[in-house]
Amino acid sequence: LRSLGFKPREHGEGGSRQFYAEKGNYSRLGVYITHLSMLVIMVGAVVGIFFGFKGFLNIPEGSSYSVAFSSRKILSDIGNRERTVILNAILSSRGDVAAASARLGVEESRLLARMRAVGIEPLGFSVKCEDFDVKFYGNSDMPKEYTSHLVVIENGKAVMDKWIEVNSPLRYKGYTFYQSSYDMMNDPDDFRFIFRVAPPEGGVQEVSVKKDEPFSIPGTGIEATVTDFSPALAFNQEGRPFTYENKMNNPAARVVFREGADQYARWILRRQPATWAVVEGRSLELVDIWGSQYTGLQVRKDPGVWIVYLGCLIMSVGLYIAFFTSHRRVWVKLSGSGGSTTVMLAASAHKNREAFERKIDKTMSLLREGGK
Amino acid sequence: MDSSLLFGFSTVLYFIAMIAYIVFLAFRKEGIGIAATTATIVGFASQTAAFFMRWKEFYDMGQMGIMRAVPLTNLYESLVFFVWSLILIYLIVEFKFKNRTFGAFVTPVAGLALAFIEMSGMSKGLQPLVPALQSNWLLVHVFMSFIAYATFALSFSTATMYMIATTEKKSEGAYIFWTLTLGTVIVVLAAMGLDFLKFRVAGMNPDAVVQSFLFKATFLSGSPAVAFASFAAAALVLFAVWNYGGVFRRIISAVGISPDMLDEITYKSIAVGFPIFTLGGLIFGAIWADQAWGSYWVWDPKETWSLITWFIYAFFLHARLLRGWRGHKIAVVAVVGFVAVIFTYLGVNLLLSGLHSYGGQ
Secondary structure (H helix, E strand, C coil), rough: HHHHHHCCCEEEEEEEEEEEECCCEHHEEEEEEEHHHHHHHHHHHHHHHHCCEEEEEECCCCCCCEEEEECCCCCCCHHHHHHHHHHHHHCCCCCCCCHHHHHHHHHHHHHHHHHCCCCEEEEEEEEEEEEEEEEEECCCCEEEEEEEEEEEEEEEEEEEEEEEEEEEEEEECCCEEEEEEEEECHHHHCCEEEEEEECCCCCCHHHHHCCCCEEEECCCCCHHHHHECCCEEEECCCEEEECCCCCCCEEEEEEEEEEEEEEEEEEEECHHHCEEEEEEEEEEEEEEECCCCCEEEEEECCCHHHHHHHHHHHHHHHHHHHHHCCCCEEEEEEEEEEEEEEEEEEECCCCHHHHHHHHHHHHHHHHHHHHH | CHHHHHHHHHHHHHHHHHHHHHHHHCCCCHHHHHHHHHHHHHHHHHHHHHHHHHHHHHCCCCCCCCCCCCCCCCCHHHHHHHHHHHHHHHHHHHHHCCCCCCCHHHHHHHHHHHHHHHHHHCCCCCCCCCCCCCCCCHHHHHHHHHHHHHHHHHHHHHHHHHHHHHHCCCCCHHHHHHHHHHHHHHHHHHHHHHHHHHHHHHHCCCHHHHHHHCCCCCCCCCCCCHHHHHHHHHHHEEEEEEHHHHHHHHHHHHHCCCHHHHHHHHHHHHHHHHHHHHHHHHHHHHHHHHHCCCCCCCCCCHHHHHHHHHHHHHHHHHHHHHCCCCCCCHHHHHHHHHHHHHHHHHHHHHCCCCCCCCCCC
């Protein structure tokens, strides 16, 4: 029996001796563990529904928010108006709820209650989007990565700084911020065109300008102006530029250069180094059109998620025990009379009987051989 | 040498194995049986090698981590991997049960699936990963889901064979059920074949055919006459299968597969597949969704259908273990479960849009 991994117990009874051994008696529990785990998962889901928050937050590049918006609340017209009033107060108080309540002339606790009622979740800290970017595979338009540079600001101090991606969210104080969408902002007058000027002798400089705002290229007497831009520029068969997508797939800026009376213009495409203008040996690279996009974040707080995971873990263990182990028992009776000993063996398994039977048969045949 | 050459080689080997298994069934010569098993194993090894080579090619295309460059990201790759899982599960069964007769039923499925992939000309190109798929969960989640699908496929075939082997009368419920199932499979495959023939000649991209032109050559044809003729032909096929179904029973009883063994394999493959599906498909899927989509469960069509599939197999296990269902009743549940699997795997990707629709792109 020991060769099968059993620990037998012994009883003596007159002229015979009895052994009994069992293995895997916990296997019968597997079923109950599995069903218990489903209850645990349900508890986790309910906790998530009652104590969690699910919402979104669209942050333009350079802006910050200290609230998130619920995606569950559907509001009446009155509710929507109240929401706009509260939101404006919070935005003009830079996310400070205390200041916003003073501005609105209501108590802070009352404001917090009304905020929740209209689906505005105070985070207790602010999230700033420093930058949003899409990276592509090679020269194609197949997106490789959507990424936002987020900074968490609490009590005026930056406490966390992270580039989030689709599979890599930011977690802070129970809230999780996921990269979920993005789009263009509407007002091109706010966009900043960031150029990098690389002189041949080294010493890279960055220039940040608005549209139609003349700037001089460092180290030269040339003046340049961004007169037009496109989020996704392509050229048709006649060589005319056109915008093929209202997303920043292939951002480009049309720059007019002036040197005295001379004037010429060209398109600079961010993803095509061949188009970066060379002025007096200095290359002018378009780094970003900043402030032109907002990042769409999904915001979630779910205290039940760990209970759900615990349930999943219990379920895995339960299923393993229920399907891949079995309760096996063996009884052996040795009764001697005279010089011979009779061996009686009984065995049971509550699952996968055939395999256990083969094992027992093998042991028996070994016994028989030994007996001869 | 590249991976597609090895894939072609394994396709050929699976066809050789298929012929050898069928000849083995007919003549029962041990030598032919060994040849069939050898061809399957070599084909499997070559497909495994091809899989890893494609993995490397994918990785060399660059910009992804080695664990993320697993070639399981579009319809073509997943179908090929499904064949691989099916052969793997079959080989395990062959060695566990020391029985080669199933080979004659499994290798044709594998060979036909690979031939179908070749013929349809669906895009085999390596496509770089979209941002949502760039996670180390991709490997475990997809790998385990497909192993589970393959065990479910096996339980489907043994459950169908069980019903074929144990029904005598044409008026029996189980007889009508399995002839209808088999007939529908034949009709759907034939209709899809016609779609591909028609629209391939018209020079359309096969992925587009599946997405927008499915059954447009037959049932959903613009011409009422063609549509009517298709339905009539389908009814004829169903009737033929129903009428001549006894032939299948005679084949199975002639090769001496015992219904009890079929019943046992149906149960065992589900008992193995169910925990794998739960862990790899649902639990790991939920953890990944929590990372990527912001919630562990979002009622995406694929999730919903996985859950439906999970409930059907959970019902199977409860009915068998608690109520002691055996025979036809339990076989019907296994067949229905696999229909749900097919819909979860292909139907959701091709017909419904959702967060999981990577296969269509």
